[in-house]
Amino acid sequence: MAYWLMKSEPSVYSIDDLERDGSTDWTGVRNYQVRNMFRDEFRIDDSAFFYHSSCAQPGIVGLMTVSGLARPDAGQFDPQSDNFDVRAQHDKPVWLSVEVRFRQKFAAALTLDELRRHAELEDLALLRRGNRLSVMPVTPAEWRFMLGLARRKK
């Protein structure tokens, strides 16, 4: 079972939106590395941190479970969609999404600022200089440690 961190701008889609919806298709990914992770590595019941980016207080705000394997992101076929891609054919999609299910919203966010303070997380992909991927792996050790930090804040 793998662990992930997935970023979303709360002004677009937040943890509260996911709690309301129960589950959602994680769409709009337009990066080949992330697409390949969706296709090759994401499995049902994998766990993921929900990360709020591009906002006043960036950080991890809750937990999700992968509930659906990679499938074509519908937006790529729709000329009206921001996610439209002229190269995409229905039998030859370019972009994929996965389905995630709401698990938990943390009582207090685990902020980016706080994550940076721990030597245990110095190799965390999120904290690596210049990393702009919107989805990235988390090691089991990192996951355990971060979960501990989040629980301690309650």
Add this chain to the structure above:
DNA sequence: GCCAACGTTGGC
């Protein structure tokens, strides 16, 4: 296949 220009991300 190189690499400069361009676009995007995302923290600040």
Add this chain to the structure above:
DNA sequence: GCCAACGTTGGC
């Protein structure tokens, strides 16, 4: 709004 960093594009 700025800008560092990096992925992508496209001319050659």
